[in-house]
Amino acid sequence: MNAAAPHPSSQPGGFSLAIDAMGGDNAPDAVLDGLELAAERHPAARFLLVGDEARLSGALARRPRAARICALRHAPDAIPGDMKPTAALRVRHSSMRVAIDAVAAGEAAGVVSAGNTGALMALAKIVIKTMPEISRPALAAIAPSARGDVVMLDLGANVQCDARNLIEFAVMGDAFARAVLGLPSPSLGLLNVGSEELKGDDRVRQAAEVLRDGHAGLNFQGFVEGHDIAAGTVDVIVTDGFTGNVALKTGEGALKLMRDLLKQVFTSSVPARMGYLLARPALDRLREWMDPRRYNGAILLGLNGVVVKSHGGTDATGFAHAVDVAMDMVTHRFTDRIKDGLSRLAAAPQPARQD
Amino acid sequence: MNAAAPHPSSQPGGFSLAIDAMGGDNAPDAVLDGLELAAERHPAARFLLVGDEARLSGALARRPRAARICALRHAPDAIPGDMKPTAALRVRHSSMRVAIDAVAAGEAAGVVSAGNTGALMALAKIVIKTMPEISRPALAAIAPSARGDVVMLDLGANVQCDARNLIEFAVMGDAFARAVLGLPSPSLGLLNVGSEELKGDDRVRQAAEVLRDGHAGLNFQGFVEGHDIAAGTVDVIVTDGFTGNVALKTGEGALKLMRDLLKQVFTSSVPARMGYLLARPALDRLREWMDPRRYNGAILLGLNGVVVKSHGGTDATGFAHAVDVAMDMVTHRFTDRIKDGLSRLAAAPQPARQD
Numbered sequence: 001m002n003a004a005a006p007h008p009s010s011q012p013g014g015f016s017l018a019i020d021a022m023g024g025d026n027a028p029d030a031v032l033d034g035l036e037l038a039a040e041r042h043p044a045a046r047f048l049l050v051g052d053e054a055r056l057s058g059a060l061a062r063r064p065r066a067a068r069i070c071a072l073r074h075a076p077d078a079i080p081g082d083m084k085p086t087a088a089l090r091v092r093h094s095s096m097r098v099a100i101d102a103v104a105a106g107e108a109a110g111v112v113s114a115g116n117t118g119a120l121m122a123l124a125k126i127v128i129k130t131m132p133e134i135s136r137p138a139l140a141a142i143a144p145s146a147r148g149d150v151v152m153l154d155l156g157a158n159v160q161c162d163a164r165n166l167i168e169f170a171v172m173g174d175a176f177a178r179a180v181l182g183l184p185s186p187s188l189g190l191l192n193v194g195s196e197e198l199k200g201d202d203r204v205r206q207a208a209e210v211l212r213d214g215h216a217g218l219n220f221q222g223f224v225e226g227h228d229i230a231a232g233t234v235d236v237i238v239t240d241g242f243t244g245n246v247a248l249k250t251g252e253g254a255l256k257l258m259r260d261l262l263k264q265v266f267t268s269s270v271p272a273r274m275g276y277l278l279a280r281p282a283l284d285r286l287r288e289w290m291d292p293r294r295y296n297g298a299i300l301l302g303l304n305g306v307v308v309k310s311h312g313g314t315d316a317t318g319f320a321h322a323v324d325v326a327m328d329m330v331t332h333r334f335t336d337r338i339k340d341g342l343s344r345l346a347a348a349p350q351p352a353r354q355d
Numbered sequence: 356m357n358a359a360a361p362h363p364s365s366q367p368g369g370f371s372l373a374i375d376a377m378g379g380d381n382a383p384d385a386v387l388d389g390l391e392l393a394a395e396r397h398p399a400a401r402f403l404l405v406g407d408e409a410r411l412s413g414a415l416a417r418r419p420r421a422a423r424i425c426a427l428r429h430a431p432d433a434i435p436g437d438m439k440p441t442a443a444l445r446v447r448h449s450s451m452r453v454a455i456d457a458v459a460a461g462e463a464a465g466v467v468s469a470g471n472t473g474a475l476m477a478l479a480k481i482v483i484k485t486m487p488e489i490s491r492p493a494l495a496a497i498a499p500s501a502r503g504d505v506v507m508l509d510l511g512a513n514v515q516c517d518a519r520n521l522i523e524f525a526v527m528g529d530a531f532a533r534a535v536l537g538l539p540s541p542s543l544g545l546l547n548v549g550s551e552e553l554k555g556d557d558r559v560r561q562a563a564e565v566l567r568d569g570h571a572g573l574n575f576q577g578f579v580e581g582h583d584i585a586a587g588t589v590d591v592i593v594t595d596g597f598t599g600n601v602a603l604k605t606g607e608g609a610l611k612l613m614r615d616l617l618k619q620v621f622t623s624s625v626p627a628r629m630g631y632l633l634a635r636p637a638l639d640r641l642r643e644w645m646d647p648r649r650y651n652g653a654i655l656l657g658l659n660g661v662v663v664k665s666h667g668g669t670d671a672t673g674f675a676h677a678v679d680v681a682m683d684m685v686t687h688r689f690t691d692r693i694k695d696g697l698s699r700l701a702a703a704p705q706p707a708r709q710d
Binding site: 145146156159160191193194200201225226227228229230231239241242243245246247248249250251252253254255256257258260261262264265266268269271272274275276277278279280281282283285286289 | 624
């Protein structure tokens with residue numbers, strides 16, 4: 001297996017993305033319907049659709065827009081949602097594996113899968129491989145805030161991180177926000193228990209020291225706290241995988257609680273139902289803005305190719321959003337942007353690695 | 356300074372609580388108005404009100420209910436909100452210090468202050484002292500969830516924790532939920548990045564192993580994730596101070612964002628305003644349920660006395676709630692409950708301390 005060429009989509013014959021057609025609770029229908037939507041938004045893209053050829057060829061024929069931009073590749077197996085990553089590594093001809101192989105071989109610039117998260121992370125790390133300058137890949141996502149979308153990482157790829165990891169996450173988060181949110185100079189914050197310089201543990205203080213000195217060319221704003229995520233105080237929230245995973249799920253849980261309670265409010269009485277109808281246009285805009293499908297797609301950053309994980313239970317709209325994120329990363333040469341950031345960082349003083 | 360007797364409120368002449376009258380943004384008015392409310396709910400309580408006697412005696416005379424249950428003690432100084440804990444320790448006659456001294460001397464069973472958090476934590480640890488069985492005190496709070504109030508700890512007293520600390524937090528959280536939420540057998544969960552036994556770092560896995568074996572007599576439900584906080588999956592969420600601080604503030608931030616957006620929704624058009632009026636009774640119940648003042652009061656657990664920190668910016672209603680929490684802890688002999696839990700735990704196998 002060769003290391004992936006960074007941008008096969010710009011080469012004749014290359015694919016923009018390889019798509020795992022058999023991953024996720026509603027595969028392959030949600031995947032194919034999602035590609036039908038994505039084809040409208042990315043008419044110049046070319047997708048390598050990987051899965052059970054017999055099932056896919058008929059299904060694709062019924063989706064003419066998707067069919068126009070997709071090429072089929074057969075893979076006889078699928079990785080179940082509950083399979084352990086170590087077991088998934090041994091399935092040589094799964095749709096997920098064959099799609100990832102296409103990235104490693106330089107045929108596709110990235111991969112999108114709604115399948116088993118642990119398997120995708122393990123396969124991507126082993127087959128596509130981590131960029132030589134990066135110690136550990138990180139999982140990132142986009143979340144809504146009062147001041148627009150924010151990027152958050154790591155979300156659980158690394159439950160224990162040292163200062164060097166956090167610095168690399170900052171460089172990757174910066175590159176990601178430039179590529180996907182289109183921000184020329186994204187502001188970054190390091191998640192901590194207080195915003196004063198002396199707060200937190202050695203890890204975050206050491207990372208902040210390096211980020212503050214400006215060598216990395218980042219727009220680093222210092223420490224931020226939990227409430228800064230929803231407030232949108234900065235564009236990129238950097239943290240370790242344990243804290244990031246808990247924070248993301250805590251915020252999602254709080255928003256879900258509010259949605260459920262509002263539903264109760266507006267069905268609690270006849271006047272409340274009428275009130276809902278009157279306020280409905282604005283409430284619908286709010287619901288649309290908060291729609292989890294708009295934020296579908298967790299991104300594994302730091303590999304020699306673009307890897308996007310769609311939520312397993314999402315529908316066509318959600319899957320199409322995950323494809324959008326991957327296409328933004330491919331089109332805006334995300335991998336090159338990380339390399340630029342890391343070469344600037346190389347000039348900065350480095351804290352010792354602790355792992 | 357003597358170690359505090361556990362329940363001076365039950366002794367003739369003892370005070371239920373010492374109150375720092377000069378702490379917080381709106382002191383002493385918010386404090387005194389809060390005591391006026393608290394006096395209605397706790398007519399048998401006796402409070403030692405500590406602060407500038409000249410200012411307080413006139414103010415107290417204007418609040419007859421509070422005056423009936425309060426005794427005044429003069430303290431000439433007040434600790435500013437931005438003073439460093441190390442500096443605060445040197446102010447011998449601050450209202451906060453004199454109130455804490457009263458707990459350490461066994462005159463009062465607990466203390467409530469809306470003043471400087473860092474100073475309160477430092478003074479309480481040094482003067483009231485940590486229980487001999489506890490390695491480190493923890494900061495706890497009560498938060499709303501879909502299934503009723505939940506207790507969360509640690510919220511930032513300890514940014515680095517080992518397995519032993521987490522186990523002690525579980526014992527303290529159990530005792531707190533029994534005393535303050537009145538639950539006979541509170542369910543406990545350890546916050547992690549996934550609910551499977553193998554998820555997370557060594558720390559949480561080791562702690563879970565001890566909690567699972569049942570010696571501590573706790574109703575331990577295993578690992579929980581961020582979204583379980585708002586869902587109310589368990590009554591007590593146990594975590595380290597870094598993660599807990601970030602999670603609490605993230606959840607608060609998400610709820611605040613929703614409140615702000617709903618305000619925008621209901622002022623966005625004339626029909627939306629009318630819709631608000633129609634749904635108002637149910638929306639008001641929702642707002643009341645989520646009112647941060649109902650959840651005012653962070654509790655420092657593991658000391659030889661009850662220590663409750665009210666939010667510095669709260670009003671009388673919020674301060675009265677902080678007093679309620681402290682009174683529940685005093686009345687239900689919270690400190691004894693911790694000791695019971697720890698003695699049960701002593702029979703269980705212990706992971707080595709890592710600090």
